[in-house]
Amino acid sequence: MKKFLLVFFALAMTITTRGQSASDHMTFKGIPISGSLMEFAQKLSQKGFTVVQTNDANVVLVGDFAGYKDCQILLLATKETKTIYTVSVLLPSSTSWSLLESNYNHLKTMLTQKYGSPQNVVEEFPRRSSSASDVLKMYYLRSGECKYTSTFETSNGKIVLSILYMGHEISQVSVFYADKINNEIAFKRSLDDL
Numbered sequence: 001m002k003k004f005l006l007v008f009f010a011l012a013m014t015i016t017t018r019g020q021s022a023s024d025h026m027t028f029k030g031i032p033i034s035g036s037l038m039e040f041a042q043k044l045s046q047k048g049f050t051v052v053q054t055n056d057a058n059v060v061l062v063g064d065f066a067g068y069k070d071c072q073i074l075l076l077a078t079k080e081t082k083t084i085y086t087v088s089v090l091l092p093s094s095t096s097w098s099l100l101e102s103n104y105n106h107l108k109t110m111l112t113q114k115y116g117s118p119q120n121v122v123e124e125f126p127r128r129s130s131s132a133s134d135v136l137k138m139y140y141l142r143s144g145e146c147k148y149t150s151t152f153e154t155s156n157g158k159i160v161l162s163i164l165y166m167g168h169e170i171s172q173v174s175v176f177y178a179d180k181i182n183n184e185i186a187f188k189r190s191l192d193d194l
Helices: 001-013 037-046 097-115 135-144 179-193
Strands: 049-052 057-066 068-077 083-091 120-124 146-152 157-167 170-179
Touching: 037 049, 037 057, 037 068, 097 120, 097 135, 097 146, 097 157, 097 170, 120 179, 135 157, 135 170, 170 179
Parallel strands: none
Antiparallel strands: 049 057, 057 068, 068 083, 083 170, 120 146, 146 157, 157 170
């Protein structure tokens, strides 16, 4: 869980935002990524998600997402104001590259239908490995030599779809939603720490 939080926080901080919209926020499951962490968690609970862990700056829930069962949903908020700014979804882990890639491609198709073509796509292995075995592709993922990410930009924020190795033999497809307005505020507060 600690490694997931570190990866999650690193993704949140690398998402840059340009300007601020006067009104709208990114949505997740039809809910604007805005307001207090606990209010947002309560709204997800009303949609069938179960809270499994909470602390000052995040909440972890479990539930169904885009047709996938038992996904983990991590909500990240600022420590000072408890304002939510990011939602991350982790599909159940897999030890099969072909299943990870299939889930990634399925979600990429769905996100493309909803948000248009991704603005940035990196789907690569080292050397010529298109014919590599499933086992070798998983090795590349675990060793950090595989990068699979698609970034969708909207006027309200960004969505980053990735295949991640989380450590301890856990590999998952992740969908990361970052609200433009609240992510900018969280980033500026983090800069104050420097």
